[in-house]
Amino acid sequence: MPTVLAEKEKIQFLENGYTIVKKFFDEEEIELLQRASIEDPAIRKHFYDRKDSEGLITKMVAWNHPDDSIYGVVARSYKLVDTMEDLLGGEVYHYHSKITAKEPYDGGAWEWHQDYGYWYNNGCLFPHMATAMIALDKCTKENGCLQILAGSNQIGRIDHALLESGQVGVDLKRVEEAKKHLKLVYCEIEPGDVLFFHCNTLHRSDKNKSDQRRWTLLCCYNAARNNPFLEHHHPRYTPLKKVPDEEIKKAGERFLNPDSTGAFLSRPTAPPTLKNKSGKLFTS
Numbered sequence: 434m435p436t437v438l439a440e441k442e443k444i445q446f447l448e449n450g451y452t453i454v455k456k457f458f459d460e461e462e463i464e465l466l467q468r469a470s471i472e473d474p475a476i477r478k479h480f481y482d483r484k485d486s487e488g489l490i491t492k493m494v495a496w497n498h499p500d501d502s503i504y505g506v507v508a509r510s511y512k513l514v515d516t517m518e519d520l521l522g523g524e525v526y527h528y529h530s531k532i533t534a535k536e537p538y539d540g541g542a543w544e545w546h547q548d549y550g551y552w553y554n555n556g557c558l559f560p561h562m563a564t565a566m567i568a569l570d571k572c573t574k575e576n577g578c579l580q581i582l583a584g585s586n587q588i589g590r591i592d593h594a595l596l597e598s599g600q601v602g603v604d605l606k607r608v609e610e611a612k613k614h615l616k617l618v619y620c621e622i623e624p625g626d627v628l629f630f631h632c633n634t635l636h637r638s639d640k641n642k643s644d645q646r647r648w649t650l651l652c653c654y655n656a657a658r659n660n661p662f663l664e665h666h667h668p669r670y671t672p673l674k675k676v677p678d679e680e681i682k683k684a685g686e687r688f689l690n691p692d693s694t695g696a697f698l699s700r701p702t703a704p705p706t707l708k709n710k711s712g713k714l715f716t717s
């Protein structure tokens with residue numbers, strides 16, 4: 434199946450570092466995903482906390498390999514993978530998937546960062562990487578939708594540092610300069626919409642100030658031609674078995690199989706060489 438992107442959405446991704454495809458998943462598909470994510474015991478079991486500077490928490494679960502669960506089938510579906518391959522210019526493989534869960538009032542913020550600020554340190558030589566953020570809930574300004582600096586993908590990789598909260602954030606002086614040139618976009622999306630963003634796109638999100646939860650599923654991909662030169666906590670090139678889109682509904686609410694998803698991450702990761710202000714090495 435070819436990409437679902439119209440030419441103008443692809444140009445938007447290349448120029449601005451992101452594009453949003455409305456109703457990428459239909460109502461039935463997204464309801465299955467929502468229900469599975471709530472009921473799946475493996476998700477509950479492997480949630481870990483990711484704190485922000487106020488001590489507020491985003492719950493996260495991340496896994497490496499897409500299995501036959503509904504999330505794995507979504508991550509391997511022709512429509513998602515072919516679209517990624519169109520955006521990244523060739524074969525891709527699944528780098529990892531994660532759920533970021535911001536509960537009403539409690540869900541924490543994410544500091545400005547580029548995903549390549551992390552992934553560069555994993556031995557990924559080129560920034561041929563991107564993420565599909567799938568809205569499981571309505572994502573709004575109030576509940577902490579993703580914010581993006583449109584066009585920041587063209588800046589290239591910026592230095593990141595380990596923050597006291599344990600998050601890895603970008604040099605904020607650069608962000609301030611970038612804001613003078615680039616538009617800040619609040620990516621408000623509905624369940625079933627997909628926000629595709631490039632690994633050098635600067636992004637952050639606010640804490641959840643509302644009584645509405647904000648859960649998202651993020652599927653991250655690397656270009657096959659960008660096989661990481663270092664062994665690390667995410668997979669090196671592993672051929673991806675695409676599945677027809679119809680398999681999503683057939684998967685129903687099939688839960689994650691912890692034996693086939695590879696390592697679940699057990700805590701936030703940061704490049705091992707980054708130090709925080711007190712000079713302490715992050716030892717993940």
Ligand SMILES: O=C(O)CCC(=O)C(=O)O
Pocket residue numbers: 533543548577578579636637638649651
């Ligand atoms: O879920 C969010 O608000 C942000 C997620 C994010 O920035 C990431 O996973 O890199």
